[in-house]
Amino acid sequence: MTAALHWSYLAAAVCFILALRGLSGPRTARPGNLIGAFGMALALALTLSATHLSNLVLLIVAMAVGVAIGVPVARMVRMTAMPQMVAAFNGVGGGAAALVALADYIRSSNGVALSTGNRLAVMLGVVIGCISFAGSVVAFAKLQELITGRPIVYPGQQVVNGVMGAAALALTVTAIIGPHVGLVAIVGLIALGLGVAVVMPIGGADVPVVISLLNSLTGLAVAASGFVLHNVVLIVAGTLVGASGTLLTRMMSQAMGRSLANIIFGAFGSVSAVAGADGAGGERTVRSGTADDIGTLLAYSNRVIVVPGYGLAVAQAQHTIRELADLLESRGVEVIYAIHPVAGRMPGHMNVLLAEADVPYEQLKEMDEANPLLPSTDVALVVGANDVVNPAARDSPGSPIYGMPIINVDEAGNIIFLKRSMRPGFAGIDNELLYNPKTTLLFGDAKDSLSKLVAAVKTA
Amino acid sequence: MTDFLTLFTIFVLSIFLGIEVISKVPSILHTPLMSGTNAIHGIILVGAIAILASADTTTLRVIGFLAVVLATLNVIGGFVVTDRMLEMFKGRGQRGRRDQGAAASAVTPPAEPAQ
CATH class of the missing domain: 3.40.50.1220 (TPP-binding domain)
Incomplete structure (x- = not known):
């Protein structure tokens, strides 16, 4: 890593902190966001200039595709649809973090050996990134009303989720002890399933709280990737998002007078209660x-x-x-x-x-x-x-x-x-x-x- | 090990920094905050570029390509959406007067030809 690149990463990290600080008041918020965007542009420009680009064409095409989709969507979306837009953009970030971690793991099995600590970070990146991606997709679908906003629950749901969680954990530990690329892919798939399973039973009104939680998860996945790539700006930015997202999630659940655990696990077993309330409503005038x-x-x-x-x-x-x-x-x-x-x-x-x-x-x-x-x-x-x-x-x-x-x-x-x-x-x-x-x-x-x-x- | 400890130190300090900075954000700005932090984790694009740039197998190229596309979407979408939201909070008085004029003329179209 060249010195210039390192300085640009430090500058970007400072810009991100200033961007968040700007949000303490409506007047400073917009300039703050622009400072954050400037920091991002700086870090990206120096990364591009400092990297030996063997797949330049692919890289340009990939970024062009991202810009071509992202700009019109972000500009045209109505203010009412902002929550699901945030969910969607959070999801793609989580997906990117999972892919970066997966690629690291594959590289390590191709010769560049990773330490056990790095394998742990990689696995965290894959699991958290996949949960965030899949969870965000479901949250988007709920807010966009592509699927029902009501909690989706079925008998034995907790058992199924518990088994998935246990399987993901066991395979993750195995993959940390010794490199198995196939295992990582399977863990990724299970984590995708977990992301869907966790958000499905959450009622529409609670979905924004979950988006905030997924947002902080994506931040942590990014920070995990930072450990593997020895990249300071990924760690700082990812952790800032992770910490702030966690705090924001808590503040939001407090505004609703509920605990976070109640929001995430509250729907389980509530099938009969919701149905009962419906039945009572139909007959009155x-x-x-x-x-x-x-x-x-x-x-x-x-x-x-x-x-x-x-x-x-x-x-x-x-x-x-x-x-x-x-x-x-x-x-x-x-x-x-x-x-x-x-x-x-x-x-x-x-x-x-x-x-x-x-x-x-x-x-x-x-x-x-x-x-x-x-x-x-x-x-x-x-x-x-x-x-x-x-x-x-x-x-x-x-x-x-x-x-x-x-x-x-x-x-x-x-x-x-x-x-x-x-x-x-x-x-x-x-x-x-x-x-x-x-x-x-x-x-x-x-x-x-x-x-x-x-x-x-x-x-x- | 020292290297890991340095990174870990940065990680722990960032947690406290994140909490400190966010606790000053008023609730009316929570939606932009969520969107703004969303944009910031788009920095994963730096990692995605590193993966794609050093990819030497087809598998890695495919993964790197997808990662760059997704991360670019995250960066662009995050910052643009946040900016659009924050635009609403800016220059309230000034915008108010101009829009009021526009709204008034829109409500009473017959008055316009007379002017």
């Missing part, structure tokens, strides 16, 4: 209203609290809700947005979406600030949210979301739900609140419903 009625109610209120959820984002209704809020404010109605910590699909996701619609920052209240205002609020307008206002999280210990802090909209004078259908929320749990006598439902696409409300308020 709900009250649906017309846009005119609701418009009048809103127009003559003193305070309206809007609870936005993912449905608002899906319908691209950020701008319409703002139009409604502006109209109400011009009539002297106080409008506040109550943002649940996990509104949208990730912490801070809803803030990004409302910032996109230029909703004034002062109108956004965090859950803890909004809850004391609800008893003196005339109307709580729930737009495309469900689980974050579900009283089951507060009142029924048997519910899968029990313990998650919620926005107490049931304390408001009136509750208006804008919903597409009676379909339960992302967590797949029925919402008692829909049957509350104070609740009125307006069915339809959130954007259409809001437009109708705007028209109704104008004539009220």
